[in-house]
Amino acid sequence: xxxxxxxxxxxxxxxxxxxxxxxxxxxxxxxxxxxxxxxxxxxxxxxxxxxxxxxxxxxxxxxxxxxxxxxxxxxxxxxxxxxxxxxxxxxxxxxxxxxxxxxxxxxxxxxxxxxxxxxxxxxxxxxxxxxxxxxxxxxxxxxxxxxxxxxxxxxxxxxxxxxxxxxxxxxxxxxxxxxxxxxxxxxxxxxxxxxxxxxxxxxxxxxxxxxxxxxxxxxxxxxxxxxxxxxxxxxxxxxxxxxxxxxxxxxxxxxxxxxxxxxxxxxxxxxxxxxxxxxxxxxxxxxxxxxxxxxxxxxxxxxxxxxxxxxxxxxxxxxxxxxxxxxxxxxxxxxxxxxxxxxx
Amino acid sequence: xxxxxxxxxxxxxxxxxxxxxxxxxxxxxxxxxxxxxxxxxxxxxxxxxxxxxxxxxxxxxxxxxxxxxxxxxxxxxxxxxxxxxxxxxxxxxxxxxxxxxxxxxxxxxxxxxxxxxx
Numbered sequence: 001x002x003x004x005x006x007x008x009x010x011x012x013x014x015x016x017x018x019x020x021x022x023x024x025x026x027x028x029x030x031x032x033x034x035x036x037x038x039x040x041x042x043x044x045x046x047x048x049x050x051x052x053x054x055x056x057x058x059x060x061x062x063x064x065x066x067x068x069x070x071x072x073x074x075x076x077x078x079x080x081x082x083x084x085x086x087x088x089x090x091x092x093x094x095x096x097x098x099x100x101x102x103x104x105x106x107x108x109x110x111x112x113x114x115x116x117x118x119x120x121x122x123x124x125x126x127x128x129x130x131x132x133x134x135x136x137x138x139x140x141x142x143x144x145x146x147x148x149x150x151x152x153x154x155x156x157x158x159x160x161x162x163x164x165x166x167x168x169x170x171x172x173x174x175x176x177x178x179x180x181x182x183x184x185x186x187x188x189x190x191x192x193x194x195x196x197x198x199x200x201x202x203x204x205x206x207x208x209x210x211x212x213x214x215x216x217x218x219x220x221x222x223x224x225x226x227x228x229x230x231x232x233x234x235x236x237x238x239x240x241x242x243x244x245x246x247x248x249x250x251x252x253x254x255x256x257x258x259x260x261x262x263x264x265x266x267x268x269x270x271x272x273x274x275x276x277x278x279x280x281x282x283x284x285x286x287x288x289x290x291x292x293x294x295x296x297x298x299x300x301x302x303x304x305x306x307x308x309x310x311x312x313x314x315x316x317x318x319x320x321x322x323x324x325x326x327x328x329x330x331x332x333x334x335x336x337x338x339x340x341x342x343x344x
Numbered sequence: 345x346x347x348x349x350x351x352x353x354x355x356x357x358x359x360x361x362x363x364x365x366x367x368x369x370x371x372x373x374x375x376x377x378x379x380x381x382x383x384x385x386x387x388x389x390x391x392x393x394x395x396x397x398x399x400x401x402x403x404x405x406x407x408x409x410x411x412x413x414x415x416x417x418x419x420x421x422x423x424x425x426x427x428x429x430x431x432x433x434x435x436x437x438x439x440x441x442x443x444x445x446x447x448x449x450x451x452x453x454x455x456x457x458x459x460x461x462x
Contacts, residue, residue: 110355139386165422309460
């Protein structure tokens, strides 16, 4: 078996590995949309989709097939090339960011040292898809939505970047695997506790970055109808939709990795030797990621939408001061090796 | 070292395919019946009042400029953050000076009202 694997050309090996990451990811994205409708349904004391397939489990498939059969309308005055390229530009970074994501100790497609920088760079690229989509549609609301969305994403990216600087100070490495290793110990040594304000800022910025409720003014269905993707129909819309959900999963997984100890078990290492369920492993990362994915849905079901000026105020006037102060606090703690986190 | 970046390059290409593939499927399976009404821009049922190339609000421009400044700041913070453990307290104070100057700029723009959206 291993000989057969080694006999394959390197490019084929890489492609197979990429498929092994992307297929489960796409399935997860599809079922995340189902989970969203189901979870919000239960939160509003109703059942959500339950007709297509057993308990509605075939609903995402039915949605996908329906969207495939729809016409892709291209508005008359739209810039056709950019209009069709925009969905691709939106989804490619959301997928490619997983190239450096470690799923377990050493289980990573490409173990680069600049991992976090790469993820940050790719998550910034998504905004191009949105701006291009809004501009190329040549529609009033689409342009308005894309401008709002871009300004919002860009603002929260600053807060997010600062929060990540705190993680870097604490971990001393840009490599995602090393960042998880730096959190080794128990649930109390994970970075969420010493970096608590940054953890909060990162999580809320993540929600704003993905244009999710309560920060979804860019979509604003009651005022600018659907924001940057008003003019998109059929698969053009579906790709934007997939990109948004893929980004939510990415942010959830990154939060689990950077602040919640990734694949580390919450119990101290000395206690749990031997039982696979309690040992470190991919299942812990998955559980933590699912928790944050659930949080995204929970937030949407709970909070009313922010006003745009409130969003900008939160991003610039609240989050940036908090993060700057806390970076300095963490830096002092690291330099003076304050126990219990940075002794030794 | 550079080997590690080949999978990333391939991943980006495959990611682009994830975007192109569905569009191609939709193009093949979906109908194509363009007509003038359907292809006009959607403005809640009305005819478009004027072109979408509207006047540009200067506040978006301001946010973009502030973003560039602060993103540059983050670019300077990253290497400092990674190396802080080895560099010690001197590096800490050096960054306090740098951040201090930027915070002065930040306070200035705050007081000037660059961060207000009425």
